[in-house]
Amino acid sequence: MTDHRAGLWRRLTEPKSLDRMAPLPALLTYAALIAWSVVVLFPLYWLLITSFKLPVQVNDGPDYLPFLDFQPSLHAWEYLFVTVGSDTLRPYVNSLVVALASTVLATLIGSLAAYALVRVRYRVKLGAVLAFLLILAGVVVGVLRFGIDWRVALAAGTALMLLVLLTLAPRLRTAVGNEDIQFWIISNRILPPVVVVLPIYMMFQRLGLLDTHVALIATYTAVNLPIVVWLMRDFFASIPVDLEESAQLDGASRFGIVFTIVLPLARAGLAATFLLVLILAWNEYLLALFLSTADAQTMPLLVAAQNATRGPQWWTMSALILIMIAPVIALTALLQRAIARGLIVGAVKG
Amino acid sequence: MRQHQSFAEWIDRAAGQIMIWPAVLILLAFSIFPLLVSAYLTVTRFRLAPGGFELRYVGWLNFKKLLFGSQQYHLLGTFSALTATDWLIFALAAGTAAWLFVGAVRSGTVGTVGLIGRLIAAAVLLALLLLALAVTGDGAFPGTLVVTVFYVLAGVSVQFLLGLGLALLCAQRILGRSVFRVVFFIPLTVTPVGIAYLFRMLADVGKGPLTPLLAAFGLGEVSWAADPWSARLVVLIGDTWQWTPFLFLILLAAVENQPRDQVEAARLDGAGDWQVFRDVTWPAIAPVAATVVLIRLIEAFKIIDLPNILTNGGPGIATESLTLHAFIAWRTQDLGGSAAVGYTLLAVAVVCCVSFFHFVVRRARAHERP
Numbered sequence: 132m133t134d135h136r137a138g139l140w141r142r143l144t145e146p147k148s149l150d151r152m153a154p155l156p157a158l159l160t161y162a163a164l165i166a167w168s169v170v171v172l173f174p175l176y177w178l179l180i181t182s183f184k185l186p187v188q189v190n191d192g193p194d195y196l197p198f199l200d201f202q203p204s205l206h207a208w209e210y211l212f213v214t215v216g217s218d219t220l221r222p223y224v225n226s227l228v229v230a231l232a233s234t235v236l237a238t239l240i241g242s243l244a245a246y247a248l249v250r251v252r253y254r255v256k257l258g259a260v261l262a263f264l265l266i267l268a269g270v271v272v273g274v275l276r277f278g279i280d281w282r283v284a285l286a287a288g289t290a291l292m293l294l295v296l297l298t299l300a301p302r303l304r305t306a307v308g309n310e311d312i313q314f315w316i317i318s319n320r321i322l323p324p325v326v327v328v329l330p331i332y333m334m335f336q337r338l339g340l341l342d343t344h345v346a347l348i349a350t351y352t353a354v355n356l357p358i359v360v361w362l363m364r365d366f367f368a369s370i371p372v373d374l375e376e377s378a379q380l381d382g383a384s385r386f387g388i389v390f391t392i393v394l395p396l397a398r399a400g401l402a403a404t405f406l407l408v409l410i411l412a413w414n415e416y417l418l419a420l421f422l423s424t425a426d427a428q429t430m431p432l433l434v435a436a437q438n439a440t441r442g443p444q445w446w447t448m449s450a451l452i453l454i455m456i457a458p459v460i461a462l463t464a465l466l467q468r469a470i471a472r473g474l475i476v477g478a479v480k481g
Numbered sequence: 482m483r484q485h486q487s488f489a490e491w492i493d494r495a496a497g498q499i500m501i502w503p504a505v506l507i508l509l510a511f512s513i514f515p516l517l518v519s520a521y522l523t524v525t526r527f528r529l530a531p532g533g534f535e536l537r538y539v540g541w542l543n544f545k546k547l548l549f550g551s552q553q554y555h556l557l558g559t560f561s562a563l564t565a566t567d568w569l570i571f572a573l574a575a576g577t578a579a580w581l582f583v584g585a586v587r588s589g590t591v592g593t594v595g596l597i598g599r600l601i602a603a604a605v606l607l608a609l610l611l612l613a614l615a616v617t618g619d620g621a622f623p624g625t626l627v628v629t630v631f632y633v634l635a636g637v638s639v640q641f642l643l644g645l646g647l648a649l650l651c652a653q654r655i656l657g658r659s660v661f662r663v664v665f666f667i668p669l670t671v672t673p674v675g676i677a678y679l680f681r682m683l684a685d686v687g688k689g690p691l692t693p694l695l696a697a698f699g700l701g702e703v704s705w706a707a708d709p710w711s712a713r714l715v716v717l718i719g720d721t722w723q724w725t726p727f728l729f730l731i732l733l734a735a736v737e738n739q740p741r742d743q744v745e746a747a748r749l750d751g752a753g754d755w756q757v758f759r760d761v762t763w764p765a766i767a768p769v770a771a772t773v774v775l776i777r778l779i780e781a782f783k784i785i786d787l788p789n790i791l792t793n794g795g796p797g798i799a800t801e802s803l804t805l806h807a808f809i810a811w812r813t814q815d816l817g818g819s820a821a822v823g824y825t826l827l828a829v830a831v832v833c834c835v836s837f838f839h840f841v842v843r844r845a846r847a848h849e850r851p
Contacts, residue, residue: 152654160650167647168664174679174722175667177690181682193690244504251497264513271517275525275536316504319512321834323783325807326823329522329816330515353511356504384489385496414672416786417808431674435790438678445682452675459670464663 175456182207182449189445207446219433223454225423226430228344230413233351237412238405240352241359242397244316246389248309248360249367250375255312258303262295281337313364320357328421335422346422347429351415355408362407366400367393402466410459430455519820527816543821555798555806556822558616558624567614574610578603602836605829625798625806626825628713632802633781633833636720641774643721644728649758651729652736662733669726677790680719684791709799712792716800719787724780728773735769736762771845775837782830803829 143155152160181189183203194200211219247253270288273279335346370393378388394401416431423429428436430451437448492499523543525536547556563571582599585591591599609630616623623631651661668676683689686704695703705711743761752760785804788794794801794809801809803826810819 157655160653160655163650164647164655164661168661170722171664171667171726173690174683177683178679190688192688193692195690240503240507243500247497247500251500253497253501264517267514268517268520271514271521275518275521276538312501312505316508318831318835319508321779321782321827321830322512322516323804323807323823323826323830325783325785325804325811326519326820326827327512327515329811329820330518331511333518334515349507350511353507356507360504384493386492389500410670414670414674416672416674417804431672434672434674434678438790443678443681445678448675448678449682452671452679455672455675456667456670460663460667463666463670467659467663467666 178449178452181445182447182453184446186444186446207444207450211447211450219451222428222430222433225344225427226413226455229347229351229427229429230409232344233348233355233412234405234409236348236352237355237359237408238401241356241404242363242394242401243389244356245360245363246367246393248313248316249364250372251309253309253312254306255308256300256303257305257307259296259300260307262299263292266291266295313360317357317361320361324354324417328418331418332421341422342424342427344427347419347427350418350422351412354415354418355411358408358411359404362404363397363400366397370396406462406466409462413455413459519823522816522820523824525817527814529814539817543817547818547821547825552818554622554624556624556626556825557612558627559620559622560615561618561621563614564618567618571607571611571614575607578607598835598839602832605832606836609829622709622797622799625801625803625822626829628799628801629782629784629803629826630829631713632717632720632784633778636717636724636784637774637777637781639717640721640725640728640777641770643725645732645770647725647729648732648736649762651733662730665729666726668723669730671723673723673786674790676719676723677787680715680722680787681791684715706792707796709796712796712800716787716791719791720781720784724777728777731769731773732766735766739765767845768842771842775834775842778837779830779834782826782833 142153144153180195180197180203183197183205184194184201185204185206188194188201197203266288270284273284273287274281331350332341335341335343340346374392374396375388378392383391414431415429416435419429419432423432434448434451434455437444437451522536524538524540526539526542528535528537546552582596582603585599586596609627613623613627613630615621616627647665651658651665671679683691684705686692686695703711705715739762743765744757747757747761783804784802785808788800788802789805789808792800794805798806803822807819807822807826810816810822
């Protein structure tokens with residue numbers, strides 16, 4: 132009897148061969164994975180059915196199954212796309228423009244910088260950097276504390292900096308190299324947006340660019356640049372340098388090499404980086420809250436706006452969140468393989 | 482034609498500069514310059530004036546108010562007397578820090594900068610520990626600083642363990658792996674604002690889908706939003722739902738990348754699952770794990786959307802994070818206070834992230850490459 136039981140136990144827990152799973156662990160694995168799938172999918176299911184509910188159905192308590200518990204209605208979708216159609220479309224287009232433009236810019240500029248950090252040797256005089264920071268701080272204090280016109284202060288600061296560069300800099304010894312520049316660029320990501328958003332707001336106010344695409348695109352590009360440099364650097368480092376050297380012997384220019392050899396070889400990394408940055412830009416809320424009001428309003432703001440004076444409009448909010456997720460999931464499914472491969476190289480060598 | 486060629490040559494010669502300067506200029510304009518302006522804001526008081534605004538220099542008054550004055554309860558919390566156990570815990574931590582520091586000095590391999598960095602890190606982390614001990618206990622109440630650190634520590638560790646567990650499960654020979662992979666990725670694509678509202682819907686007492694379930698457990702009448710810890714828990718659940726996919730995705734790639742032959746050799750030698758994990762998988766994925774935790778750590782300090790929308794920071798200030806604190810201060814036109822809170826967050830985040838980088842990520846990587 133005990134023998135029989137032990138045999139059954141072994142059959143359940145031990146695989147028949149090395150590349151097969153035993154029945155019991157397989158069962159538990161599927162149970163765990165399906166449980167987490169429910170955790171992930173149920174909230175989305177709830178969004179979906181809420182977008183088809185009437186206000187009274189939402190307010191009366193939980194209804195789970197369309198057609199059985201409640202009669203689905205298209206009123207929220209109709210309201211969003213027919214009644215206030217242009218008010219929905221405008222933020223959507225704004226979000227598309229801002230997210231795509233800033234992602235393309237960040238990926239391009241960041242990739243070039245990452246490549247340069249891998250292949251070009253930089254020496255920057257530490258003294259010049261410190262002098263630059265001091266002068267910049269002087270300009271800031273001069274403008275804010277002593278009310279000097281910012282153009283005057285900027286001109287004076289530039290002149291002073293040139294003077295330092297021409298006279299003092301050649302004598303300085305201590306220099307910072309690629310590692311330090313790289314660390315500086317990446318560490319910018321630690322900066323909480325809330326620390327820098329006020330000055331950025333003031334800056335765009337001065338330039339008359341508040342509530343425009345330009346302000347959002349420029350800010351998002353800057354915020355996501357460090358991630359691009361971080362992830363792309365190791366892709367470039369893993370590309371054998373002799374490929375580039377032979378192209379150079381054939382007379383190709385540096386930029387020619389980058390665009391015809393290096394970037395195509397790193398396309399898995401580019402795809403992963405592009406998608407990650409796109410998601411971050413597409414979903415960003417805090418900066419958009421400061422920098423845009425009406426004309427450049429993005430989708431996250433529109434979602435939040437559904438919690439207006441009449442209380443949260445759960446049905447339209449759900450529909451909006453769904454149309455925000457849809458394109459990203461489509462893109463993710465397309466780029467899935469590249470993302471997994473792309474993220475790991477960046478992360479392995481960090 | 483000649484002109485054209487020399488221009489192309491110039492471009493080629495200056496390529497090294499042309500490639501890096503756009504990135505540097507953008508970061509100078511959108512990080513360094515705003516950082517300096519913010520630093521100035523921390524020592525001023527903002528006031529609307531005819532035809533604009535004025536900034537009055539007030540010295541370190543903003544920090545004084547937050548650390549010792551009328552806003553102390555908000556940033557640091559309300560203190561209770563430290564008990565003997567609290568002191569014991571703190572003494573143990575301080576002793577460990579001192580022991581590690583002496584070890585670093587004795588080893589002779591750490592430079593002056595390294596020693597100063599270690600001192601700063603130890604001071605900040607011990608101060609945080611002391612603060613955390615002081616704001617827990619009878620009648621005490623944590624402020625936004627401790628709440629943020631709690632979100633970061635609890636959130637990142639739970640998300641890491643969940644992500645790692647799911648990655649290990651998903652890396653086995655199972656059917657529908659790519660389906661699970663796509664499904665698990667989805668929460669990452671939802672805007673944090675949307676997640677916050679979504680969880681407000683789900684956690685709604687009475688109208689939410691979990692109402693019958695809670696009622697079955699006799700929790701039907703419990704209002705999670707009224708109790709500090711349950712409100713924080715709901716914020717953490719939302720955060721975990723959103724960020725576990727990120728850790729899962731990268732850890733899965735790392736697990737799939739582990740040396741297959743070593744795993745099979747270990748199995749042939751009769752190693753169990755746990756032994757294989759400890760001896761083969763973990764050493765192979767440790768560098769990736771450390772880096773991905775660092776990335777998550779950096780982002781975790783910035784949490785705002787969830788507490789802002791889910792609980793509006795409440796009950797009271799129980800779920801307020803530092804970023805939300807700064808945002809609320811900004812909304813009441815206390816720009817100096819807002820910048821001061823922002824700088825506090827920056828200081829804590831920098832010390833934590835840089836320490837983690839030096840003591841964990843570097844080591845994990847050094848371990849990988851002998």
